[in-house]
């Protein structure tokens with residue numbers, strides 16, 4: 001048997017800021033009984049990764065650490081509790097659970113978040129099959145459970161926003177898509193989105209009020225925060241609920257107290273990292289749907305960068321996030 005790698009080339013974070021990393025070698029820990037060693041083939045940059053680099057995400061890891069929350073790769077070894085014949089050689093989508101994130105040649109992670117994929121799924125697609133698809137599924141599941149006929153979403157030109165629209169419509173739920181630029185409005189309309197509004201337009205608040213009332217949108221999914229959350233909640237019918245699942249604006253949500261007291265409106269959060277362990281049965285249902293409806297849950301790819309060009313990848317992605325994912329291909 002060939003010996004396993006003990007070190008990996010990786011993006012290593014030494015301080016929490018966008019420049020606080022170097023590409024260097026990092027020691028791999030020995031495999032625990034229920035862990036898997038993968039050779040990473042691709043890993044996307046997501047908003048959560050950018051927030052993590054800046055120390056502004058929901059978790060901070062002791063430094064130095066390797067960033068990157070999700071990716072795809074090939075299993076090359078497993079811990080002693082796992083049957084090697086079931087795992088080794090399989091291509092999989094995966095999440096990072098320990099100090100080693102996915103911007104690395106080799107990843108050690110827990111087997112519960114390594115999900116083998118079918119042969120017809122590309123390496124690129126496999127690397128983006130968990131974070132956004134499972135979140136889009138979970139949000140639409142909340143809407144279906146609440147029995148709403150229509151939902152509103154912000155950052156609708158994001159990879160997740162496009163999935164949420166396609167999957168929501170496949171479940172018979174109309175989606176009102178809010179974007180921040182005219183070009184995003186055009187691209188979503190060209191993709192077939194029926195209800196698209198630009199929050200930078202002068203008529204936005206009135207247009208949203210009319211659309212929300214016409215379609216009966218009593219639930220909204222907000223990835224932006226800041227003052228947009230209040231504008232959306234105000235435009236929705238009494239008794240509506242907004243679920244904040246991202247903070248792209250980087251500023252606190254402010255909502256007038258009148259909305260809570262006199263309009264019976266509600267604001268709550270959503271985090272996939274909490275939802276997954278609390279909903280194992282739904283995770284399995286969501287994963288089956290993501291594989292079966294791969295067209296609905298697909299992400300476009302804009303560019304690939306090697307580890308050594310992480311700087312270029314980060315610059316391209318943070319300058320403009322729409323238009324396809326930027327992938328790290330070690």
Ligand SMILES: NC(=O)c1ccc[n+]([C@@H]2O[C@H](COP(=O)([O-])OP(=O)(O)OC[C@H]3O[C@@H](n4cnc5c(N)ncnc54)[C@H](OP(=O)(O)O)[C@@H]3O)[C@@H](O)[C@H]2O)c1
Pocket residue numbers: 046047048131132135155156157158159160161180181223224245246247248249250270271272273319320321322323
């Ligand atoms: N809570 C959870 O568990 C969870 C899980 C997955 C994803 N998320 C969140 O879901 C959101 C979308 O993720 P993604 O990977 O799909 O994103 P993405 O494909 O990288 O796209 C991000 C989108 O947000 C837009 N945007 C950026 N800053 C904005 C702002 N201040 N106001 C309005 N729009 C803004 C970008 O527009 P430009 O092109 O103009 O930059 C782009 O269309 C993120 O907030 C992410 O953190 C949350």
